[in-house]
Amino acid sequence: MATIGWIGLGNMGRPMTRNLVAAGHTVTGFDVVADAVTAAAEDGITPAGSIAEAVAGADIVFTMLPKGEHARSVYLDEGGVLDSASTSTLLVDSSTIDFDSARELHKQASDRGFRFIDGPVSGGVGGAQAGTLTFMLGGADDAIADAKPVIEAMAGNIFHAGGEAAGQAAKIVNNMQLSISLQGVVEGAVLAERFGLDPKVFFDIAKVSSGDSWPLRNWYPVPGVVETSPAEREFTPGFSTMLMHKDVGLALAGAKTQGVDLPAATLVYEKLQQLIDDGWGDADTSILIRNIDENAKGLPTEK
Numbered sequence: 001m002a003t004i005g006w007i008g009l010g011n012m013g014r015p016m017t018r019n020l021v022a023a024g025h026t027v028t029g030f031d032v033v034a035d036a037v038t039a040a041a042e043d044g045i046t047p048a049g050s051i052a053e054a055v056a057g058a059d060i061v062f063t064m065l066p067k068g069e070h071a072r073s074v075y076l077d078e079g080g081v082l083d084s085a086s087t088s089t090l091l092v093d094s095s096t097i098d099f100d101s102a103r104e105l106h107k108q109a110s111d112r113g114f115r116f117i118d119g120p121v122s123g124g125v126g127g128a129q130a131g132t133l134t135f136m137l138g139g140a141d142d143a144i145a146d147a148k149p150v151i152e153a154m155a156g157n158i159f160h161a162g163g164e165a166a167g168q169a170a171k172i173v174n175n176m177q178l179s180i181s182l183q184g185v186v187e188g189a190v191l192a193e194r195f196g197l198d199p200k201v202f203f204d205i206a207k208v209s210s211g212d213s214w215p216l217r218n219w220y221p222v223p224g225v226v227e228t229s230p231a232e233r234e235f236t237p238g239f240s241t242m243l244m245h246k247d248v249g250l251a252l253a254g255a256k257t258q259g260v261d262l263p264a265a266t267l268v269y270e271k272l273q274q275l276i277d278d279g280w281g282d283a284d285t286s287i288l289i290r291n292i293d294e295n296a297k298g299l300p301t302e303k
């Protein structure tokens, strides 16, 4: 069993640490929000009052933070992880962050003698609670091999995506593709209905035809068609508009530094921004249908 340091005990971090404790690991956790630490302590983690306290004596340290700026600060600032941890401690950043920040963290960690993995996840809070997250790992073979037995307590799938920042790259590209497919599905759902098609009949046709996609099968944005659709529960998340906006933004930022033009992702980003500006940032991202039809069935009446 491993001694684990954990930084970032929010919506994802808390249930992930709960599964590590349940698997018999010793977890010491820190968050800038004191209440988050207190809540996680109820699940059996040892509360820490600083990054240094959380990483002391750890075999492996995980971070689960909002954005690249938070991850850079937690690793690189004075008193941060690289200042405080022993170089024998394996470092895993599971936050979803921009490709360039992930590369920078790999470089700085390596320059200072650490082994570092970028390891973002998909599967949401439900997957974090159930211990079935998909981990996409970027880093050296030996580091991945050492991290895997610990990650298993939180994961349904573990992929070694490649070298430095490959985990973030896989996550960012996947979610960008999802957003574009979803935009197609919401546009199709509205047009099919205007043409007079029964939504369930159209769904059954598209599902076995070339218009099939993951968001069509899982998130068809009309009530009464797919049980797992957010349209069945007034578009409560699920996967929030805000988080999708963040992930598509990471794709666009990465595309800019790589010199790639992404017209469809740019359009969906604007559509997500429009929803956030209209106050729907906390709703499920399949509320993209609202941009096409403000009166679509199943939409919430209150924000």
Ligand code: NAD
Residues within 6 Å of the ligand: 007, 008, 009, 010, 011, 012, 013, 030, 031, 032, 033, 036, 064, 065, 066, 067, 070, 073, 074, 094, 095, 096, 097, 121, 122, 123, 124, 125, 238, 239, 243, 246
């Ligand atoms: P969250 O905001 O609920 O949790 C992040 C935690 O980090 C907060 O408790 C915050 O106080 C803490 N934090 C911020 N700065 C800190 C610092 N300097 N030191 C210590 N703690 C600090 O976010 P979340 O939903 O848990 O998501 C975490 C990451 O996982 C994000 O990058 C997100 O994009 C990604 N993710 C989230 C989901 C989801 O469905 N929520 C799914 C997949 C991936």
